[in-house]
Each structure stands twice: as structure tokens, then as C-alpha cells.
Amino acid sequence: MVTAVEGAGSANHSSQAFAPGDARAVYRAIFEQRDMRHFAGGQVADETLRRLLQAAHHAPSVGFMQPWRFVRVTNVALRHQLHDLVEQERVLTARALGEREDEFMRLKVQGLLDAAEVLAVSLADGREKHLFGRRTLPQMDLASAACAIQNLWLAARAEGLGMGWVSLFDPAAVARLLQLPEGAEPIALLCLWPVQAFYAEPMLAQARWAQRQPLQALVFDNAWGQASSLFPEGPTP
Incomplete structure (x- = not known):
């Protein structure tokens, strides 16, 4: 690295x-860049948040569809409602993990009540009209919105701000809370705040939940599974 x-x-x-x-x-x-779950207090200046959103809005999108929509959640009661929805899904996810349930429940997975800023990211309604690049791959709307989130994430890191992506929620329930129009779909709750320090490695790697796979095992030449000549030494165990 x-x-x-x-x-x-x-x-x-x-x-x-x-x-x-x-x-x-x-x-x-x-x-x-780190998916942060521990914050140090403080605020995010409006001008800084505008810069981050501008960076997100300059992400590439298939067919220049720009499917991202951002809802800034400043209402405390609404944050608590979102927190409750995430907590419900956290418990259900833990149960679904079976033998890793206890390990998962020890992880800090969100900071909705702590964050200086919470942004709900949704796919826009009316996306079906965008056929350019989506006729056979309709999920390119999601891929495009993910690019916007990544832009925001990198800009936040450059500004010294931590960001966490929360995805443990029922999309329909969040859509109702945020009064999204029919056809719009929430995909992320983003938590932003200053941090004391960034993790030396991803939090889930530190917690030994998972480790980064070797790049050599994920890059192929010409056909799936065909080792790439970029890595003559072969995959790292």
C-alpha cells in the first residue's frame, strides 16, 4: 500500500x-479511506458539506442519468426513528449469521445518533426512462450512485472527516420515513463527523471479521480463473 x-x-x-x-x-x-464508526465530536461546516456534495455530484453516471438524491437528516426525532430501524435490522442480521451472531453484535455498525451530519442517499424515481447503458444492465443506476458515494467518501477523507456507510435497514420503511416518492429507493445512510484518528486498517479487518483478499486472486487474463500475467508470482495464499 x-x-x-x-x-x-x-x-x-x-x-x-x-x-x-x-x-x-x-x-x-x-x-x-475508512468506513468509520467512532467519532470525536464537533461539527461539519456548511461550506465543507457543500464541497463534499459537489464532489459527489461530479461522479460519473451511466447515460449521465445522475440518479443520486440526498436527504440531509437534521431532525433529532427522525434520526432516532432511523436508528430504531437500523437496530431492528441489526438484530435480524445477527440472527441470520448463526454462529457468528455474538461476534456481529459486538461490532459497532452505525453512528446515526452521534454523527454531526447524516445523509440519506436514494436512487431517484423515474429511473426506468433512462435506457442508455441500462437496457440489459438496469443495475447501473445503483452503480452510478455508488460512484457518487465514493466521491463523497474520498473528499471527506481529504477534508479530515470520517464517514460511515450504514446499510442495515428495510428500504421500504426508510422510504416512508423520508417521504420518498414512489419509485425512489434508499441505498445508504451516511454518517459524517470529525474523528480523532483514522483506523490503521479497515475496522472489520481489525476486528478479524474479514481480511482483504490478495489482488492476484481477483485479476484474470481473458477468462475467469486464468491467472494474470500482471502477477507472474501467482496468487498469494
């Missing part, structure tokens, strides 16, 4: 490439 950051921009293959320092900053934001 460190090598990749330090090497960014060292091989300038195009006059359009960023200056080495700028390129390293991009890679640093990518590699140091």
Missing part, C-alpha cells in the same frame, strides 16, 4: 497526468 502511494506519479505516461505530489494525494485518499 505504502509503495503504491510513494510511487504515484513516478512514471508520467501522459502530459495529462497530475503532478507527482497531486497524484500521491489522490492515491493517499484512496488507500487511507
Whole structure:
């Protein structure tokens, strides 16, 4: 990871490439991005939040459909209602995990009541009219909205703000709470706040819930399972 950051921009293959320092900053934001669950208090300035949302809004989208919609949740009672929905789903998820139930229940999975800002991200209604790039892959609306969330996440890291993506909820129940129009679909509750420090590695890796898979095992040449020549040493066990 460190090598990749330090090497960014060292091989300038195009006059359009960023200056080495700028390129390293991009890679640093990518590699140091964390799904945060622990916050340090404080607020997010309105101008900062506007910058983050502007970054999200400049994400690429299939057919330039821009399917993302953001609901800023500032009402305390509404946050408590969302928290209750997440807690209900947390218990149901734990039960579904079987032997890992207790381990899962020990994880901190949301910060809706603690966060300085909560943003609910939804797919817009009327998405069916967008056929460009979606006729055979209708899920490209979700992929496009995920790009917007990633942009916001990287911008938050650059601003020194932690962000957590909460997805433990019943979409229909959240849609009713937020009074979404028919056809709109909530996909994320994002928690934002300053943090004392970013995790050295992803929280779930620290908790030994899962570990990052070796890249060599996920990249193929020409056909699924065909080892890539990018990694002549082969997959790492």
C-alpha cells in the first residue's frame, strides 16, 4: 500500500497526468479511506458539506442519468426513528449469521445518533426512462450512485472527516420515513463527523471479521480463473 502511494506519479505516461505530489494525494485518499464508526465530536461546516456534495455530484453516471438524491437528516426525532430501524435490522442480521451472531453484535455498525451530519442517499424515481447503458444492465443506476458515494467518501477523507456507510435497514420503511416518492429507493445512510484518528486498517479487518483478499486472486487474463500475467508470482495464499 505504502509503495503504491510513494510511487504515484513516478512514471508520467501522459502530459495529462497530475503532478507527482497531486497524484500521491489522490492515491493517499484512496488507500487511507475508512468506513468509520467512532467519532470525536464537533461539527461539519456548511461550506465543507457543500464541497463534499459537489464532489459527489461530479461522479460519473451511466447515460449521465445522475440518479443520486440526498436527504440531509437534521431532525433529532427522525434520526432516532432511523436508528430504531437500523437496530431492528441489526438484530435480524445477527440472527441470520448463526454462529457468528455474538461476534456481529459486538461490532459497532452505525453512528446515526452521534454523527454531526447524516445523509440519506436514494436512487431517484423515474429511473426506468433512462435506457442508455441500462437496457440489459438496469443495475447501473445503483452503480452510478455508488460512484457518487465514493466521491463523497474520498473528499471527506481529504477534508479530515470520517464517514460511515450504514446499510442495515428495510428500504421500504426508510422510504416512508423520508417521504420518498414512489419509485425512489434508499441505498445508504451516511454518517459524517470529525474523528480523532483514522483506523490503521479497515475496522472489520481489525476486528478479524474479514481480511482483504490478495489482488492476484481477483485479476484474470481473458477468462475467469486464468491467472494474470500482471502477477507472474501467482496468487498469494
